[in-house]
Amino acid sequence: MDILSNLALGFSIALSPYTLMLAVIGCFLGTIIGALPGLGPSNGVAILIPITFTLGLDATSALVLMTSVYYGAMYGGRISSILLNIPGDEPALMTTLDGYPMAKQGRAGDALVLSGVASFVGAFLATIGLLLLAPLLARVAYLFGPAEYFALYLLAFCTLGGMASNNQAKAAIAACLGLGIAMVGVDNNSGLPRFTFGNMHLMDGVDFLVAIVGLFAIAEVFFFIEGHGKGSSLGVKLEKVTIPWKDIWTTKWTMLRSSLVGFIAGILPGAGASLGSFLAYMSEKSLAGKDGGFGTGVARGVAAPESGNNAAAGGALVPMLTLGVPGSGTTAVLLALLMTLNITPGPTLFTDRPEVVWGLIASLLIANVVLLLMNVPMVRVFVRVLLVPPWILLPGVTMISFVGIYSLSGSYFDLLLMVGFGILGYVLRKLDVPTVPVILGILLGGHMEDALRRAMVIADGNLMYLFSSPIAIGLWIAAVVGFIAPMFLRGVLAKPQRVSD
Amino acid sequence: MTLSNKSIVAGALLSLGMIGTASAAECIAPANPGGGWDFTCRSIGKIMFDIGAVDKPIQVTNMAGAGGGLAFNHVVAERNEDADLIIAASSATSTRLAQNAYAGRTADEVRFVGAIGADPGVIAVAKDSPFENLGQMLDAIKADPGSVAFAGGSAVGGFDHLKPLMLLQRVGFTDITKVKYIGVDGGADAITQTVGGFTQAMTGDMSEVVGFVKSGDIRVIAVLSEERVPGFDDIPTAKEQGFDVVAVNWRGLYIPKGVSDDTFNMWAERLQKVADSDEWKEAMVANGLAPFTKVGGDFQSYIDGVVTEVRQLSKDIGVIQ
Numbered sequence: 001m002d003i004l005s006n007l008a009l010g011f012s013i014a015l016s017p018y019t020l021m022l023a024v025i026g027c028f029l030g031t032i033i034g035a036l037p038g039l040g041p042s043n044g045v046a047i048l049i050p051i052t053f054t055l056g057l058d059a060t061s062a063l064v065l066m067t068s069v070y071y072g073a074m075y076g077g078r079i080s081s082i083l084l085n086i087p088g089d090e091p092a093l094m095t096t097l098d099g100y101p102m103a104k105q106g107r108a109g110d111a112l113v114l115s116g117v118a119s120f121v122g123a124f125l126a127t128i129g130l131l132l133l134a135p136l137l138a139r140v141a142y143l144f145g146p147a148e149y150f151a152l153y154l155l156a157f158c159t160l161g162g163m164a165s166n167n168q169a170k171a172a173i174a175a176c177l178g179l180g181i182a183m184v185g186v187d188n189n190s191g192l193p194r195f196t197f198g199n200m201h202l203m204d205g206v207d208f209l210v211a212i213v214g215l216f217a218i219a220e221v222f223f224f225i226e227g228h229g230k231g232s233s234l235g236v237k238l239e240k241v242t243i244p245w246k247d248i249w250t251t252k253w254t255m256l257r258s259s260l261v262g263f264i265a266g267i268l269p270g271a272g273a274s275l276g277s278f279l280a281y282m283s284e285k286s287l288a289g290k291d292g293g294f295g296t297g298v299a300r301g302v303a304a305p306e307s308g309n310n311a312a313a314g315g316a317l318v319p320m321l322t323l324g325v326p327g328s329g330t331t332a333v334l335l336a337l338l339m340t341l342n343i344t345p346g347p348t349l350f351t352d353r354p355e356v357v358w359g360l361i362a363s364l365l366i367a368n369v370v371l372l373l374m375n376v377p378m379v380r381v382f383v384r385v386l387l388v389p390p391w392i393l394l395p396g397v398t399m400i401s402f403v404g405i406y407s408l409s410g411s412y413f414d415l416l417l418m419v420g421f422g423i424l425g426y427v428l429r430k431l432d433v434p435t436v437p438v439i440l441g442i443l444l445g446g447h448m449e450d451a452l453r454r455a456m457v458i459a460d461g462n463l464m465y466l467f468s469s470p471i472a473i474g475l476w477i478a479a480v481v482g483f484i485a486p487m488f489l490r491g492v493l494a495k496p497q498r499v500s501d
Numbered sequence: 502m503t504l505s506n507k508s509i510v511a512g513a514l515l516s517l518g519m520i521g522t523a524s525a526a527e528c529i530a531p532a533n534p535g536g537g538w539d540f541t542c543r544s545i546g547k548i549m550f551d552i553g554a555v556d557k558p559i560q561v562t563n564m565a566g567a568g569g570g571l572a573f574n575h576v577v578a579e580r581n582e583d584a585d586l587i588i589a590a591s592s593a594t595s596t597r598l599a600q601n602a603y604a605g606r607t608a609d610e611v612r613f614v615g616a617i618g619a620d621p622g623v624i625a626v627a628k629d630s631p632f633e634n635l636g637q638m639l640d641a642i643k644a645d646p647g648s649v650a651f652a653g654g655s656a657v658g659g660f661d662h663l664k665p666l667m668l669l670q671r672v673g674f675t676d677i678t679k680v681k682y683i684g685v686d687g688g689a690d691a692i693t694q695t696v697g698g699f700t701q702a703m704t705g706d707m708s709e710v711v712g713f714v715k716s717g718d719i720r721v722i723a724v725l726s727e728e729r730v731p732g733f734d735d736i737p738t739a740k741e742q743g744f745d746v747v748a749v750n751w752r753g754l755y756i757p758k759g760v761s762d763d764t765f766n767m768w769a770e771r772l773q774k775v776a777d778s779d780e781w782k783e784a785m786v787a788n789g790l791a792p793f794t795k796v797g798g799d800f801q802s803y804i805d806g807v808v809t810e811v812r813q814l815s816k817d818i819g820v821i822q
Contacts, residue, residue, distance in 0.1 A: 141693045141697075142693055142696050142697035143697060144697070145694060145697055145698075145699030146683070146694075146699060186567070186568070186656065189656075189657055189683075189684065198604070200566065200567050200570055200571050200604055201566065201571065203566060203567030203568070203570060204565060204566045204567060323689050323692075323693060324689040324709075324712060332533065343787075345712070348712050348715045348716050349712070411566075411571075450685075453683075454683040454685070457650070457681055457682070457683050458650050458681060458683065458699065458700065460647055
């Protein structure tokens, strides 16, 4: 079989003691980078690129190291989500919803192991999907024009209502707030700055890492100060860590479904891992219905977003390798690395440079196995972070966040903005307005607006263009159903109170 | 792992990334990793070190913001006398300076060292497009401006947008605001929109279309360079089709204004060495760049000319007042 011989070629390139060592180092660094709030996978990989040059690594070794860091960061993001209720990076946002409540029930170890396994399943299936279907799947990108993208993002926002809150209106307000923040910056369709007040730092809009760290980590510090160290929600108990076989077994279908959803979201350029974990979580939540107990710390709620975001991470490699279109921020950085190594991704990469593609795929499989081994038995190491008293832990996390954010742009303005978001997060939580929709608004709002504006340019302002293809119509129907259904079911569904609110 | 260990690791991580900063030169890529400016910094920096033009690896800093404006402002306002600083630049830099998009900053506030390669502009269509050549497309737009929508990797008013407008100006089409253009996230994305049939044509750079030309998904109907590009000899220039437009996206560097002439000449010399190296020639071929070497004083006058031209054009088409 072609694939097997190709894979053998890949492993013959990627499997040597030296590259294995690089994979282990990369996975470890990646996990830490992912776990630290403010240091996301994309800047983690970007920071490490100079090392590959300094070490004089060849193309394959550099790729092994960087993809290990990439996958490692996707694994690591869940750790601070679960333990601290602070997402380590954007895609780990959804993991806070059930992961943290689960940890508060004293099942921190279970949540970490379960999410580790879910990450493995997602990443593993996505890598298999990548190697079997990449050239074929690349065509999917051709089916999505502005109208289809608009409907896709609309679907994401329509399912937002009621998420992470027992009050739909408050979730909607939060989402609108996020959409408003997403409008800051230079308007792509006219080149004119909006809401920047003449400040150059606002020209590119608000970085979502700044918003995430502000709304979660800094706000947490304010609560901690207010309560003189008692009111903080950091109070997760640690019991002995065992492997929760039962949870893993009962979530097997969740993992498979979420991997599929995440993989597809990852393939769509621009949608990326955040949308993958979000859609995976929301689809599992609606499948589970009222008995699912999503938001209270259920196993499915932990497994779904982690399978989803790791599968999306793999899926995002499809358009990057086959079209040269990065599907997420991190793949954009990997693209840069490939270009510096004189490898130009595109439709001919699979035929022109098979050793690169299959070496990459083999190294993804290796990294994934290393990460599972690293994350499950070593989970105790990460859980021990909790034994550090909050009055040391919180300022420490905050300090690292400041360094991480500063490394993004090298400007103090982002730090001020981050503190501003911290105050906003504090006020919102006091008002019982959920902060997750704010982030999603910032994350997806810009893309959604761009899609709408492009559609209107192409169609001369004819709104019917938005319903011009079967894919668009299907997404619209799903969006409308997703928005209306909860309204009628509100009486039936007793919305669980979110623990941290 | 305790917290202190964790922060030590994080600290080590960060400092590892900055190996050699102590006295090594720095290259600012005014964009996130992954784009053309990032490529310029990383490949020029790497080659300068590999061929021994500098004795320490050049540290690349990504300073994204305001389409390069943040980095430009930073250099002018805070690093004006830094002799160890180079900044990646391209046609986008001069276009934005010409359009006053850097908040009042002007091209004469820095020194342009040189360009050592250029990415020729292209107009491409999907393989099943009815347009066989540039003339047919321009005629179609003249007859019905709404019938052709362009997709490009730059925002409205950016270089990719200006390319078709420059062509249309040559054929006497004045109703330029009627031309449909959508700015997407990069050239590859513009191609997927065009192959998918959502837009009728793609405007971008040669490097962005190379893979898709080889795979046969798109056809390039005109390249906007003086002469045909080596390796793509069957693609006609706009000029030979009777439309006198040359629009190349050069890749080069600028340095702060306040450095001495010796420093300027030193960087010009190093850049020339890169241009002459085999490594750079390989990198150009792999990335679809055509030779375009203007280093030192020549380049500064070239930039002045380009800025004047783009400013006039932008006024004509109403992108700026």
